[in-house]
Amino acid sequence: MVTVDGVDRDIVKLQKDLLALRKRLDRLMALLRLVILLWKFSGFSLTNLRIPDQAKKLRLLRAIDRSRSVLPLRSVLRVLRLSRSRYHAWKQDEECGLDDAPPVRETRRSS
Numbered sequence: 001m002v003t004v005d006g007v008d009r010d011i012v013k014l015q016k017d018l019l020a021l022r023k024r025l026d027r028l029m030a031l032l033r034l035v036i037l038l039w040k041f042s043g044f045s046l047t048n049l050r051i052p053d054q055a056k057k058l059r060l061l062r063a064i065d066r067s068r069s070v071l072p073l074r075s076v077l078r079v080l081r082l083s084r085s086r087y088h089a090w091k092q093d094e095e096c097g098l099d100d101a102p103p104v105r106e107t108r109r110s111s
Contacts, residue, residue, distance in 0.1 A: 036079065039079075039081075044081065045081040046080055046081055046082040046083075046086070047081060047083055047086070057090055058094070060080075061090060061091065061094060064077075064080070064087070073087075
């Protein structure tokens, strides 16, 4: 036999849990807004930054993949200031290895 008291306690607990989750979400959103503003004000962009280390690129690609479960890729790349072409080039190179080779300087031979 089910009593109303048992059901009411469950609803009250769910409401408390919901309020706690909303409060936590509000705090996280406030922190995220601050971080994004700081990021924008710093002028940082992955467009002009070389990341030669394969492990760091893989870490960034994994973070992007995880975030895509809740955000569209376009939004993720915009927040990171990473171009779509660079992202897709990294994804394509992921199979072959992402380590950047040092730049090769051409030297002229004197004849």
